Amino acid sequence: MSRKVEITKVQESRIGEVDFANIPFGRVFSxxxxxxxxxxxxxxxxxxxxxxxxxMHPASMALHYGQAxxxxxxxxxxxxxxxxxxxxxxxxxxxxxxxxxxxxxxxPEDMFVEALHALIDLDAAWIPPQEGSALYLRPYxxxxxxxxxxRPSESYKFIIFTGPVGPYYxxxxxxxxxxxxVRAVPGGTGEAKAAGNYAGSLxxxxxxxxxxxxxxxxxxxxxxxxxxxxxxxxxxxxxxGKVITPITDGAILRGITRDxxxxxxxxxxxxxxxxxxxxxxxxxAYQAGTLQEVFGAGTAAVVSHVAEIAYGDLMIKLPPVAxxxxxxxxxxxIDGLRSGRVADTHNWIIPVNQEALV
Ligand code: COI
Numbered sequence: 001m002s003r004k005v006e007i008t009k010v011q012e013s014r015i016g017e018v019d020f021a022n023i024p025f026g027r028v029f030s031x032x033x034x035x036x037x038x039x040x041x042x043x044x045x046x047x048x049x050x051x052x053x054x055x056m057h058p059a060s061m062a063l064h065y066g067q068a069x070x071x072x073x074x075x076x077x078x079x080x081x082x083x084x085x086x087x088x089x090x091x092x093x094x095x096x097x098x099x100x101x102x103x104x105x106x107x108p109e110d111m112f113v114e115a116l117h118a119l120i121d122l123d124a125a126w127i128p129p130q131e132g133s134a135l136y137l138r139p140y141x142x143x144x145x146x147x148x149x150x151r152p153s154e155s156y157k158f159i160i161f162t163g164p165v166g167p168y169y170x171x172x173x174x175x176x177x178x179x180x181x182v183r184a185v186p187g188g189t190g191e192a193k194a195a196g197n198y199a200g201s202l203x204x205x206x207x208x209x210x211x212x213x214x215x216x217x218x219x220x221x222x223x224x225x226x227x228x229x230x231x232x233x234x235x236x237x238x239x240x241g242k243v244i245t246p247i248t249d250g251a252i253l254r255g256i257t258r259d260x261x262x263x264x265x266x267x268x269x270x271x272x273x274x275x276x277x278x279x280x281x282x283x284x285a286y287q288a289g290t291l292q293e294v295f296g297a298g299t300a301a302v303v304s305h306v307a308e309i310a311y312g313d314l315m316i317k318l319p320p321v322a323x324x325x326x327x328x329x330x331x332x333x334i335d336g337l338r339s340g341r342v343a344d345t346h347n348w349i350i351p352v353n354q355e356a357l358v
């Protein structure tokens with residue numbers, strides 16, 4: 001496998017078109033992207049090129065049988081302007097766990113990380129200056145065999161593009177406990193960051209949005225009482241001073257923000273449990289007055305406070321955001337790590353190496 005990376009830079013940057021004070025999530029794309037192809041059993045053709053369209057064959061297998069996976073990551077800038085990555089190796093490992101579940105080839109983890117360094121170094125000017133905003137990084141892989149028989153593809157494309165983003169949710173979210181549709185069951189593809197998992201979530205989310213909610217809370221277990229996650233993030237409950245998040249059982253995405261919170265909380269002296277949690281327990285805590293906070297956690301969402309959760313006819317109303325000390329502490333910690341304001345005691349923050357691929 002040749003590890004040479006060709007770099008073709010844009011002739012003229014589009015950055016002048018961007019209003020960094022007002023960035024919508026997911027609509028603005030930086031100047032360059034990293035691309036590689038898998039064929040004949042090996043990844044090859046590593047290159048950084050101007051961001052732009054590419055052609056696809058109508059029979060490309062990803063379009064038919066859904067071999068498509070992705071990651072969501074963020075790059076930020078420290079106080080000195082140094083571009084920073086957050087736990088890139090965790091994302092490199094997770095995309096390969098997703099790949100394994102969908103019978104796709106692993107992408108070399110060192111190349112995944114090196115490509116990020118080179119791409120971010122090239123497009124560092126696209127990292128928004130204000131804390132809480134970031135350069136969102138979207139690595140993804142999909143099947144490209146031109147064939148419509150059902151089998152794993154033998155060829156794939158891997159791309160990383162980036163774009164500046166503001167917060168995913170601008171205000172606390174209203175959630176609906178989904179009692180009809182399911183996202184995933186243990187043994188399915190729920191733990192993989194598979195494009196199809198998100199496709200399946202769209203109709204239930206649309207129906208919930210028609211009723212005035214932002215997203216659904218996915219449920220599982222034999223009687224649909226076990227809480228799994230929210231459509232766009234993992235979920236955390238604070239009951240009587242203790243933080244609880246559903247244990248990953250194969251149906252729940254192993255969030256990297258979730259993992260970070262599970263490490264930060266005990267260090268702050270806050271008890272945290274990773275275990276099954278049922279909607280009945282949440283309702284009982286609400287009725288007893290001990291449900292203090294609910295928040296979502298994810299790369300895009302960071303910490304998104306939950307305002308209300310509808311469970312059938314019951315509307316669980318959470319305390320005012322001003323009283324959410326634990327969610328606020330976690331958000332401040334992650335935002336602070338990303339801006340260099342909070343000391344990185346875990347080696348999660350990786351300075352972008354300007355020498356990568358040079
Ligand atoms: C992320 O948090 O980065 C994700 O991939 C979730 C997606 C809904 C934006």
